[in-house]
Amino acid sequence: MTVKISHITHIDNLTSILKQGCLWSDSKRIELELVNQNIGYSHIKDRRLRRPVRVSAGGTIGQYVPFNFCPRSVMLYVIHRGYADFEGGQDRILHLISNTDKVRQTNSGCFFTDIHADLDYAEQIDDFSRIHELDIDKISKERFWSAIKEEKQAEFLAFESVNWNVIQYIGVKTDEMAQEVNILLEGANHQPKVIVKPDWYY
Known part of the structure; x- marks a missing residue:
């Protein structure tokens, strides 16, 4: 079972x-x-780094x-609302989209969790025949997710690095952002298609 995955940066x-x-x-x-522009909770x-x-x-x-x-993640909502570690909002956040099979073809050290990976009671699973146990349809499509907040934060994790060539496309909020991203991609060996998806944002 191949599942779409999204990394925000x-x-x-x-x-x-x-x-x-x-x-x-x-x-x-x-x-x-x-050098990195951090958008996550520092703590x-x-x-x-220790778990x-x-x-x-x-x-x-x-x-x-x-x-x-899913796109439009719980963390993106936190970014949208603003918090002490990052108050820049969501407008300049990119969704880097791939799928589980593409990443696993170039990285054998992958696993997934049923909820946020940082929680003590998250199950760590490297048997990908079990990925159907996640309700992917609900995770990816439910816009009002307060009742499924933990499940919404399930993660796919790849050891150490993910090759840029497996990124299939980049989701952005506006046409202006798409233009900026396309300029940065000029000359790159791999240029994923940039798509404007305001519905992936809050």
Whole structure:
């Protein structure tokens, strides 16, 4: 079962991603001393650097590149509302879209969780025959998700890096953002299609 996955990042990170040719995990990005516009909770990112992974390639959650099984994620709502670590809003956030099969073809160290990976009671699963146990239809399409907040935050995680070539397209909020992204993609070996999807935003 192939499932669409989405990684959000700030447009200011795109040039570095293109130069590196991949998305790095937080742990590897810190090791390489790469500049990054953080859009996540700093205290959660720090905790993920220590939270152990018991399946796949082991290590810690911070050594994995995270994806959600939906655009318009719970974290994007937090970004939209603004918080102490990032008050820049959602307008310049990109959705980098791929699918589970494409990533796993180039990275054998993958697993998924049934809820937010940082929670103590999240189940870590590297048996992908079980991915149907997630209610992907509800996770990806439910716009009013307060009743399924935990399930909405289920994650797909790939060890250390995700090759840029497996990103299929980039979702943005406005035509202006699409133009900016297309300019940054000029000259890149792999240029995913940029699509304007305001319904992926709050």
